Amino acid sequence: MCLIAGGIGESLKDRFMRMIISGKHRGEDSFGVWTDGGVFKSDDFSRLSEIPEGKIGLLQCRLAMTGSSSYTQPFYNDLALVHNGEIYNHGHLRAYLEGKGVSFETDVDSEVILRLIEHLLEGGMDVWGAVRKAMMMLEGDYAVAFSDGERIYLFRDPIGVRPLYYSPSGFFASEKKVLWAIGEEAIPVMPGELVVISNRGAERRKLFMITELRRNMTPERAKRALMNVLDHAVRVRTGKRTGILFSGGLDSSLIALLASHHSDVILYTSGAEGSPDLEWARKASELLGLPLKEYVFDIADVRDAVPRVIFAIEEPNPMNLAIGVPLYFSTRLASKDGCRLLLSGQGADELFGGYAKYLKNPALMEKDLLELGEKNLARDDKIAMLNSVEGRVPFLDLAVVSVALGTPVGLKIRDGTRKAILRKMAIELGLPKEIAEREKKAAQYGSHSQKLLEKLAKGEGLTLSEYARRAFNEAFKRG
Numbered sequence: 187m188c189l190i191a192g193g194i195g196e197s198l199k200d201r202f203m204r205m206i207i208s209g210k211h212r213g214e215d216s217f218g219v220w221t222d223g224g225v226f227k228s229d230d231f232s233r234l235s236e237i238p239e240g241k242i243g244l245l246q247c248r249l250a251m252t253g254s255s256s257y258t259q260p261f262y263n264d265l266a267l268v269h270n271g272e273i274y275n276h277g278h279l280r281a282y283l284e285g286k287g288v289s290f291e292t293d294v295d296s297e298v299i300l301r302l303i304e305h306l307l308e309g310g311m312d313v314w315g316a317v318r319k320a321m322m323m324l325e326g327d328y329a330v331a332f333s334d335g336e337r338i339y340l341f342r343d344p345i346g347v348r349p350l351y352y353s354p355s356g357f358f359a360s361e362k363k364v365l366w367a368i369g370e371e372a373i374p375v376m377p378g379e380l381v382v383i384s385n386r387g388a389e390r391r392k393l394f395m396i397t398e399l400r401r402n403m404t405p406e407r408a409k410r411a412l413m414n415v416l417d418h419a420v421r422v423r424t425g426k427r428t429g430i431l432f433s434g435g436l437d438s439s440l441i442a443l444l445a446s447h448h449s450d451v452i453l454y455t456s457g458a459e460g461s462p463d464l465e466w467a468r469k470a471s472e473l474l475g476l477p478l479k480e481y482v483f484d485i486a487d488v489r490d491a492v493p494r495v496i497f498a499i500e501e502p503n504p505m506n507l508a509i510g511v512p513l514y515f516s517t518r519l520a521s522k523d524g525c526r527l528l529l530s531g532q533g534a535d536e537l538f539g540g541y542a543k544y545l546k547n548p549a550l551m552e553k554d555l556l557e558l559g560e561k562n563l564a565r566d567d568k569i570a571m572l573n574s575v576e577g578r579v580p581f582l583d584l585a586v587v588s589v590a591l592g593t594p595v596g597l598k599i600r601d602g603t604r605k606a607i608l609r610k611m612a613i614e615l616g617l618p619k620e621i622a623e624r625e626k627k628a629a630q631y632g633s634h635s636q637k638l639l640e641k642l643a644k645g646e647g648l649t650l651s652e653y654a655r656r657a658f659n660e661a662f663k664r665g
Contacts, residue, residue, distance in 0.1 A: 187576040188213035188259075190268040190331055190350075191364055192244035192338060193357030194383060199239045201368045205359060206234060206247060208367035212270075212360060212571045213247035218258040220244050220266045222335055227258045242338065244268045244331055249526070249574055257292050261300045264334075269296035270360055271328035271348045272578070274422040279323065299330055317341055317380045318393040325422075325584065329375070331358060338383040344394045345533075345582045346377030346559020349567055356383050361568060362500045366662065377559045396555065399588035408593040412586070413611055417444055419583035420529065424449035429525040431455075431516055431577070432478065433633075434466030435626035436605060437531025437540075440612045441580055442476055445529055452525060456481040456515035456633065463512070463632035466624065473618045479523060481515045488638045491515065492657050498568045502658035504650045506565050508630035508639055513569050521573040532566060533558065533581035537590035538605040539598035548595045555587075 189212035191205045198221060206217055210231065218227035221240025228236070246259040246268045259268045273279070276295035279302060284290070288301050302323065306316035317339065327347035331340050340358055342350050352358040353370035358381075362372035375381050378394035403411065420441060430442040432453035445451050453471050457464030459482050471478035483491075488511055495510040496502070520528055535541050536555040544551055554561075563579070570577040580586065593607060600606040604625075612622040630636040636650075643653035 187249045187272075187571060188270050189247040189360050189364065190244070190259075190270045190329065191246075191357070191359035192242075192268070192331060192333075193353075194242045194338060194385060195356055196241060197239060198241065198243050199237050201357070202237055202243065202245055203234045204367050205364050206231070206245060209359060209361060209364040210247050211574070213249040214574065215248050215250045216258040217247045218245065218260055220260040220262050225260070225262065229258075242333060242335065244333055244338070246270075249571075249576070257294050259296055261297050263300065264304055265300060265332045266335075267296065267300040267303075267330065267332040269299055269328055269330050270350075271326055271343070272423075272576075273298055273324055273326040273328065275325035295326075299324065299328070300332065303332065313339060313382070314380060314391060314393065321378065321394045327578065327582075329360060336384065340375050340381040340383065341379065341393070342375050342377050342559070344378040344396050344584065345563070345587065347563050347567070347579060347582060349560075349564040350375040352381055352383060352388060354388060356385070356388075358383065363497070363662070374560050374564075396584070396587055397552070397591065399584060400591040401588060403589070403592045405594065405597055408589060408597060409607060409611055411589045412593070412607065413615065415583065415585040415589050416440075416580060417447075419580035419586050420444040421448045423529055423578040423580055425527045426450065427452070427525060427527075429454050429520045429523075429528040429575075431513070431528050431530040432467050432471070433463045433626065433629065434468075434470035434621065435463075435531070435624060436609060436612060436617075436622055437534040437581070439470050439474065439621045440608070440615070440617055441529050441531050442474060443612075443615065443617050444580075446474070446476060451476050452520075452523070453478040454480075454516045454520045454523075454525070454528065456483060456512045456519065458483055458634035458638060461632060461634040462627055463629070466626075466632075470621050473621060479519060481519045483511075483515055483635075483638075485638045485641060487515070488635065489642055492639075492642075493661055494572065495569065496654065496657045497661045498572045499565050500568065502651075502655040504639070504654040505630065507654050507657075508636040508650075509628075510565060510569050511635040511639070512629055512633040513566060514572070517570045517573040517575045517577075521575050526575055527578065528570065528575055529578050529580060530566070531581060532562065532577075532579045534605065534608065537581060537587065538593075538608045539595070540605050542604070544599060544604065545602065548599060551598075552591075558582075
């Protein structure tokens, strides 16, 4: 995980220095800069003044997770490339490319993206076709920028797990605040989209829609396929020691159960004392036999967290603030515990009909899934990275999404029961029935963060929306 950023323009050095300073929280292990004037990499951030000048460039601040911890991007060959995220099938792609005569300098997953795109371009594809093909071959969560020395190309995975923004004048970054730091507007690169930045402006084109993944299946095949692809998605996302963002509900408990087959698992939760999520997390951890670490917050903790959460989510959205508070405390707890890798159950509701609104209109599931990247995933990524933690989302593996899209709605919502197929599968896999059948409240209500935020706002004579707006203005010095 990391910050990626860059841009096109005269005298880039000063702006790149400000971008690194404003986004360093996403990767404090090292930084690297490539421009058409040279390359500089270091793990000493006091050496930012040694960044080379140039008219086009890419940069990275790295949080080491995969491959050689000493290697810092950008990678550069015929193209230069920076990447934020993880490619889970990079070993298979490396073997495939080596069989085609492609050589590698490192064991880092990011280099596989560079060599794959170069290979596809050399094979005669144009850049639009090469990036689309790469999206179809890459298994992972990623935001990528690469350059041929004249243009910068930006793309995200088809789900949009990792955020990426660009400005009309030719800059880009993993977070809005990094562009705001140099006085630039921030426009999201959409999931599955390629944006091409040049001196003539930006051109954008949708290359991959997740609805392309839909394949119709019989009920029995859908259940069997779901078991297989979800277990695989969890396995490839685990490390030797894996944390779970845990609420004691169906989604996080199922992920925890599967992850425990492949890794040493620790559950992390947060909530106000007496909140349903905290009580259920304690109960579920006992039923699962997995260790739980918890942070019990009170109104003073929430007051102190508000500026940090608003800074992370980069918007005065009161709902995202309320959801972000328990996420902030859980990821901070994991970070202090030395756990940099957390799995979550994000995406299960949109895929399998978890919200009450789907009872009346199941078509909203697909709409919400297409909007998930910027609405929910960007929020979660930014909060986790504020605490130097990488969040991973097994339910949003493309193979899981494909099975879910092909699963008949009647298997997802049956006789008023939401996520019916997921609950049945979870019980068959060994999840205690008490957990599998629990109807869980949304995080902001289950943790009581919403109640405490409303109390803080009321104490100052404000609505929660006004309170969030004021916090946003203070965090980003806006009037």
